[in-house]
Amino acid sequence: MKLYPLFLLVAAATVLSPGPGVLMTLTNSxxxxxxxxxxxxxxxxxGALLVAALSATSVGLILATSAMxxxxxxxxxAAYLIYLGLRLWRAPAFSFEAQPSRRTGFARRFLEGLSLQLTNPKAIFFFLSVFPQFIDPQQDYATQxxxxxxxxxxxxVAIHCLYALFAHGARGWLASPRGGRLINRIGGATFIGFGIALASARR
Known part of the structure; x- marks a missing residue:
């Protein structure tokens, strides 16, 4: 494997960059x-694991070469992102004083995160274009x-948990109905913006 420390930096920078997944984590927190x-x-x-596996198959190559x-x-x-944005925009202001006492809706949130990752074609092209740069053809491909x-x-997991902890710790800054509505509107508009940007994106 070539330049593993550099891969760590590139991958960390990619995960840290704002995107629909980060926004979902912040909003849920x-x-x-x-x-x-x-x-x-x-x-x-x-979802990243599945997208990576997909990118290593002929399906990934088809998506990379087929415009349709x-x-x-x-x-x-894009439709999924816009749906999430509209749902968040119309949601009532959340109250930080009424946090749930147990984990509710784990399966639903898991599926939301999974769907968000699987419907992002950019992730496939990231794995197709970035990973080969760090693989040594002289060594076992599967292991690398x-x-x-x-x-x-x-x-x-690590970076999104840090984002979630930060948002959870900062919730007191927005502990008001106005703040709750503002977060809903900003988050909803951002999701819609991501959806529109994705719909208009080219290869």
Missing amino acids: LRHGFANTLGGILGIAF AFTLLKLLG FTTLVCTYSALV
Whole structure:
């Protein structure tokens, strides 16, 4: 495997960069508390594993070469993001004083995170274009690929947990109905913006 420390930096920077997954983690932490972000975070991380596996198959190559396949997946992802944005925009202001006392809706949040990752064609192209740069053709491909994919997924869990802890700790700053509505509107508009940007994205 070539330049593993550099891969760590590149992968960490990619996960840290703002995107729909980060926004989902922040929103879940603010609305439902840190514990209830874990389902979504694990869903995003597992989605990364599936996308990586997909990118290593002929399906990934088809999406990389077929304009129709790319467009269909792109529009599906865009529609999902816009749906999330509209749902969040219309949601009532959340109250930080009424946090749930146990993990509720873990499976639902896991599926939301998984769906968000699987409907993002950019993730497939990230694995197709970035991973080969760090694989030594003289060594076993499967071992190197597995190591890089597991590293990426572990970074997703660690970094998103840090985002969730930060948001959970900062919830007091927005402990008001006005603040709750503001977060809903900003988050909803951002999701919609991501959806529109994805729908208009080209290869």
